[in-house]
Every structure is written in C-alpha cells, then in structure tokens.
Amino acid sequence: MTDQREAIRSNAKYLRNVRPIDPDEICEYVEGTPHPAVVRQHLREDAADLGLVECEDGTFVPVGDDPVRPRREPVTRVPAEYERRLEEVLVDRYGPNWYDGASGDLLRSTIRRFKADYLDGRAVAYDDDVAAGYAIYHLPGYYAAIQYALDDLADRNLLGRNLRVLDVGAGVGGPALGLCDYVPDDALLEYHAIEPSAAADVLEDMLAATSRNVHTAIHRTTAEAFDPSEIVAGGTDGAGDGFDPAAPDDGFDLVLACNVLSELDDPVAVTRSVLETLAPDGTLLAMAPADKNTSIGLRAVERELEGERVRDGADSDVDVDRDSVDESATHRLGEVTVYGPTVRLWPGETPSDRGWSFDVRPDVEVPGFQRRLDDAASADDEDHSPGEFVNVDVQFSYSLLRLDGRRRIDMALETSEWAKMAEMGQHVPNRIDLVAAKLSRSLSGPDGGGRDADRGGSNPLFKISDGSEDVEHYAVLTNETSLNRPLLEADYGEVCSFEGALALWNDDEEAYNLVVDEETIVDRIA
Incomplete structure (x- = not known):
C-alpha cells in the first residue's frame, strides 16, 4: 500500500x-x-x-498564486448547511425535540450558567452540555466576526490561496467555519485546531460540512502542551520530517487565537509561543468579545509582545544575538509588530491608555436553532424574557500581529504640523490639527456598543487614536457638515485628518474630547 x-x-x-x-x-x-x-x-x-x-x-x-480578495459585503447569516449540521449534532445528543422538555431546560440553564460565569470572571468548564450550549449561543456571531477581521489582511493581498492555519482554542468552530467560507472554493486550506475540551467533538462534526479543499486535523491538547513538531511539515513534499519553522516554506500562514486568551493562565506566554510557529510572512489574528475586561486584556497582550524579538522554535534554548545573525541564518528572527487595527502613527510611540477598542457590524439573521430553543422556554419560567437565547450581535475586538514589520497603516508623523495625542494637555482649550484612526462605531446613545459611560449624549462620538496616547481620546461630532462628514463615513481602523478640532479635557471621564463642529474639516486618508 x-x-x-x-x-x-x-x-x-x-x-x-x-x-x-x-x-x-x-x-x-x-x-x-x-x-x-x-x-x-x-x-x-x-x-x-x-x-x-x-x-x-x-x-x-x-492551487493558484492569486491572493484571496476581500469580501467587503456584510455577513448576513450562518449558511443553512451549518445550521443543519449543528441541529444534527443536537438531535444525536438530545433527541429530535432537543429544544423542548428536559433537554431544552438543560440547555437553557447551561447557557445561563456559562453566561453568568463569564460575566463574573469565573472559569468555564466545557463538558458536552456546555459545548452544545456554546455552539447554539455563540457560533453565529463568531462565524461573522472573523470574516470582517480577515478583510484587513485580504485588503492588502496578505491572505494567500494556499493557507496553513493553526487555530488555538478552536472551540466549537465559529471562527473556523467563518474562515473556511471566507476563502474561495479554489483555495487550499490546511487547518489544524488545538482544542482539549468536549467542544472538539462539536468542532469535528461542524468541520465535516466544509468544502472538499479544506483539510482538517484536531489536536486534542492544551495550547500550553501543544507540540508543533507533531504536524508533518509543509513544503517537504511529504518527507515526513516534522514541523520546522526554520524551513523557508514552513510555518503557519495564519494563527488564530479567537475568544481564548482570557481563558488562559498566561496568555502572553502562549501567544509568544505560537508566534514562533508563524511563517516569515504570516499573521497571528487574536480576537476577543467586545466587553471591557476581555477587550482590554487583548490589548494588554498586544502591547506586552509588541517590539519583542521572536525566533523560530527550532532551538529555543539558545540565545541569539540578532545583530550578529545575517539574513541567511537558520534561525528566523522577527520583531512583533502590530499590523492593525490599532495604529502607531508616531515613530517610537506606543499607546498606554486602557485600550478598550472594538468593532460593531450588522446583526446576522437569527438561526433556527436559537429561535427554537428560545420559543420553547416554559411560560412558567419567570427568569425568561423573549430573545434571551438569541445572540446575533457581531461586536468584537481583534489584533493582528506580524513578524515582518508590516503595518496596515504605514504612516509616520514626524512634523509639528500635527498635534500628538501624548502632548494633548498642551493644546487644551485650543483648536488643533491632528491625524488619528477611528477605533469605534458611534458610542453615544442607547446603541453605543455597551460602553461604561455615555460620553457624548446624543452627539455621535468615536474613540480615536494616533498610537501615542496615555489616556483615551474621543471625537465628538456636534455639528455635521459636508466638510466633517467623512468622520461618520470612515470605517473602523481608518485614518482621518482633523483640521480645526477643539481640544477639551473631560474631567468627569478623565479623557480628552476633540470637538468636531462647523469649523472642523475631516478627511479620510487612504
């Protein structure tokens, strides 16, 4: 044979x-x-x-050489095939009426319990019931969110058609399925998942519904214990000599760490370890829910690792002097660079504010499995309100890290023509010119994305950043004109110039407000 x-x-x-x-x-x-x-x-x-x-x-x-093109259009729903596959998993486990009776009560109470544990910062143990409940409640939002994050890479031709992927803490597969559907049918996807819990069983069933050119393997171990040498090396034509990140054609093109870092004892150490498995032009995509604790935690990992020199894992016990290693050396060295969506517009400056930044996209359609579980709740259940088990919000924080020095926004402000956020105290209460990235949708009003304060009242308000700030900065649009409307039109992560913004200190919120009014001109910078 x-x-x-x-x-x-x-x-x-x-x-x-x-x-x-x-x-x-x-x-x-x-x-x-x-x-x-x-x-x-x-x-x-x-x-x-x-x-x-x-x-x-x-x-x-x-497989072709052309890069994957960005999707750009909104993700409207979870495909019917994935809905059917998850329902099959639920029927196999709990019977044809899984959403009703004792099994439905079990799943609803399980979802309530892990939601409460999460909000209270308690660890969630993933048994079979938690894995099923997690898939019902979280899979749709995670399926959509990753596709928007991948647009940042595809928009710069950094997502190839021949992809080798490592998914750390893959869970029940929302991000994995989103990735599989993001790449075209003629792409080649070699997908490796690390998932030690019962969620791996759901993941395995869901991956079976992906296309013929998706090749999957699930490693049922923890991120801390994972050994990449268990994976047969790509680029060896099947020589079987193991994973070797020093090989020029080896390493992972994309490493995912989605909704997992907050569950790790040492997320910085694990992220540093998987960065060592990246291909020279690969990307690590970390994601977290939009809530304050996990989003700030994601930024903390990003900032802790930024600027570190990472080498391949081939000889991790040997200290290497980067200055003495030439480009042809066996050991690849790279400096951890924040590719996006946060920016570093001033050379030598990095932000030290709390870093709560997240994107918000349109809701997806309510999948049938969520509707069935919600509708079957007993009328005698005083804790239930309609829609309790429907979760179709797409709100997420993400970070893209690379080792080749590339940034999505490669801009260096080195002139006093623009105000620097690190020196904003010098400019209050004057009108100033500055350049900054828009790092939120509007945070004002009842749909402000769950912020801890309504900072802008009824006026549109956006978190902005130039990568130098030590406290948060917000742009407040008090009077919309044709000259400042680009602030409303700019996408998340897009850089804008502000001419004539009024710098004010908000003592109640301990943040700077940049007032954008009829005297302010805003331009979107390509």
Missing part, C-alpha cells in the same frame, strides 16, 4: 505541471491498477502537501 501511494504521488507530481490530474488516468500507471476512487482518496489525503485543489469534475490542479 505504501508503494502504491508513493506511485500515485509521483504521478501526481509529474502531471500537476502538465495537465489536470485525473484519477481515472493515474490508476492506469500504478502497479495493481487501483480503483479510481482509491486514487482519488489518496490524492485528497495528500492534497495539502502536494499543493493541489480538487475541481468539481473530480480532477486535481495546482
């Missing part, structure tokens, strides 16, 4: 540069003339290593 498989591989490697690889053709060239279905299965199993994607007609071709 080993000789037969190697013969299939050899033929595939020869033909991939000549014409589409047809299992019906290859079987004629292999000793024993295996059935085409056997050939096809071997090709599927080796597709990630051979760099092949399977076409609708059953042939295999090399």
